[in-house]
Amino acid sequence: MRMPTGALTLLALGSTVFFPWGFTSVLALLIALREPLAPLVVGIAFDVLYFAPGAYVFPIFSVCGFVLSVGAFFVRERLRTSIIR
């Protein structure tokens, strides 16, 4: 049974707290195939929860999430190319 898109996005958001960040990042990339905004959601959540002054020059996870979401948008647009309904 396919998992609803909303549940997958909430799972990605919750994993920012409960799982190591490497696992969460991979999860967000996989969910991006169904929900392109998932990397952006996860990136902003990482910075909201964990960013501190001096930890890095800028909130890099938000920037990376934005870039990956834009990439997922273009990939998703190209994958669904069927023009016959």
Place this chain on the structure above:
Amino acid sequence: MKKTFLARRNALLSSTTSVSWGLVVLGCVFLLVSIRFLAPNFFLHISTPFFTTANGLTTSFSAWTKGFTDASTLAKRNTELVYENQALVFENQTLVERLRDVGELTDASLPEGVITGVVMRPPESPYDTLVLSSGSADDVSVGMSAFGAGGVPIGVVSAVSEDFSRVTLFSAPGVVTQGWIGNERIPIELRGVGGGAVEVVIPRLVTVARGDLVFVPGPGAIPFGTVARVSDDPSSPEVVLHVMPAINLFSLTWVTVRHAGRSL
């Protein structure tokens, strides 16, 4: 003749006929952003139960995976560690008594500080930061140094709210800390690379070996870790030392915070 329909579709939204869950969750995250900046203390209060639950799940999972290890090996290692621990406790007590004796002669005193619990730590945090359960109400201020068990310095307090504070660890990417290495106390710069790792770049002429102690100021030279690996590229005039902190940053449960004359 078959008609071809070119359906216009928005590829950014996962669904155009019903609610786009991506936008809903993104809205919730922006709400969290506004709470974080407008009421940081309240934000950490509502986040702490989730962090505590995550820590509990991590500990339980770690204990469960250890159950698959050979029991006899674990029992043998446990016995060795108990003896080692007893010896270290006695040595520590001896050193504390000696320091107290010296203090009576020179009017020096044992450093004090705020002992506080760790609410959140790596690897959940991708930035090598800690969230502590003490803030300005407990006399914690920005610029104070954080020390782990045994007085090992681990980072500097970088943000404080009323009941919580954030510590940026020395291993955070881009953090540069002055220090020394070896018995000769050769001056070095420790550079954080993330994931609890610290690197030192030194000229090839400097003689350094695996296992050499690395010190940071705190005040005086305090052991921070040891050289775990030396990366030696014959074409480079420098060598890279990979330093392993003396404390496992992934399992910190409490730290001591006090002024040590350091900043990020």
